[in-house]
Amino acid sequence: MTVTHVHRDPDNLTLRIEAQLDVRAERAWQLWADPRQLERWWGPPTHPATFTAHDLVPGGTVRYYMTGPDGETYPGLWQVVEVDAPRRLAVEDLFAEEAGDPAEGMPVTRMTVEILDRPGGVTMAVTSRFPDLASMEQIVAMGAVEGMQQAMSQIAAILAEG
Amino acid sequence: MITYNHMVAVELPDIEVDRLFHALADATRRDIVREVLHGERSVSDLARRYPMSLTAVQKHVSVLEAAGLVRKRRHGREQRVSCRTEAIERAQRVLADYERLWRDRFDRMSTLLDGEGADA
Numbered sequence: 001m002t003v004t005h006v007h008r009d010p011d012n013l014t015l016r017i018e019a020q021l022d023v024r025a026e027r028a029w030q031l032w033a034d035p036r037q038l039e040r041w042w043g044p045p046t047h048p049a050t051f052t053a054h055d056l057v058p059g060g061t062v063r064y065y066m067t068g069p070d071g072e073t074y075p076g077l078w079q080v081v082e083v084d085a086p087r088r089l090a091v092e093d094l095f096a097e098e099a100g101d102p103a104e105g106m107p108v109t110r111m112t113v114e115i116l117d118r119p120g121g122v123t124m125a126v127t128s129r130f131p132d133l134a135s136m137e138q139i140v141a142m143g144a145v146e147g148m149q150q151a152m153s154q155i156a157a158i159l160a161e162g
Numbered sequence: 163m164i165t166y167n168h169m170v171a172v173e174l175p176d177i178e179v180d181r182l183f184h185a186l187a188d189a190t191r192r193d194i195v196r197e198v199l200h201g202e203r204s205v206s207d208l209a210r211r212y213p214m215s216l217t218a219v220q221k222h223v224s225v226l227e228a229a230g231l232v233r234k235r236r237h238g239r240e241q242r243v244s245c246r247t248e249a250i251e252r253a254q255r256v257l258a259d260y261e262r263l264w265r266d267r268f269d270r271m272s273t274l275l276d277g278e279g280a281d282a
Binding site for chain 2: 003006008010011013015017019021022023027031037040041042044124126128132133136137
């Protein structure tokens with residue numbers, strides 16, 4: 001696997017990252033289409049994901065939760081917008097309340113996945129668009145892996161500046 | 163008040179979330195932020211860039227100031243606007259962290275695929 005392209009756009013709060021995978025499109029698609037496979041890569045080792053619903057059709061819902069080392073759970077929810085197997089998936093990524101319903105007033109990230117052929121395999125491109133800076137920080141904190149501490153203390157210091 | 167651990171969201175006061183959202187949701191305000199990234203500008207210089215009244219531009223600047231993205235200072239009879247670059251840098255840092263998050267996810271995808279040997 002090689003990450004070949006990263007484009008950050010802080011003005012438009014968008015990140016696009018592309019990676020090359022050495023498998024065919026149909027196999028790459030299964031990483032998203034099979035919830036048991038999603039569970040093996042969506043969350044970090046410290047916070048594995050469990051997918052409880054996975055209706056990958058326009059208008060469908062995908063539900064999951066992450067489990068922290070202390071046993072605490074953090075629910076998540078995708079509302080599926082577009083599905084074009086094995087090429088394209090677009091969802092809205094929302095926070096979920098404990099009961100699994102979308103949390104009102106919470107930020108929504110648009111996430112688009114594209115799978116494109118190349119010699120020897122595919123390129124998978126994931127584009128995330130955040131609604132605003134504060135939401136982006138919240139969402140990144142929610143999905144963070146180890147090593148976020150320094151970034152978070154910097155953010156805390158900036159916001160404490162009055 | 164901000165608290166964090168690995169998974170709990172940063173808690174920002176609702177009013178701050180609203181101000182940032184409002185500030186960045188307008189094209190003129192985004193242009194003002196981009197312009198003052200190049201250096202301090204007077205409000206009247208900024209106003210020349212946009213087809214609107216000076217008062218309208220002053221209001222945009224006030225919104226940006228309330229959101230913490232710019233600061234204003236008086237210089238004689240002028241109001242001068244400068245970027246609080248730390249906010250922009252903050253956006254860059256957050257995007258960098260998100261990039262790392264996705265690199266880790268791609269690594270895990272790769273491990274999952276490699277575990278199967280030849281292309282299925």
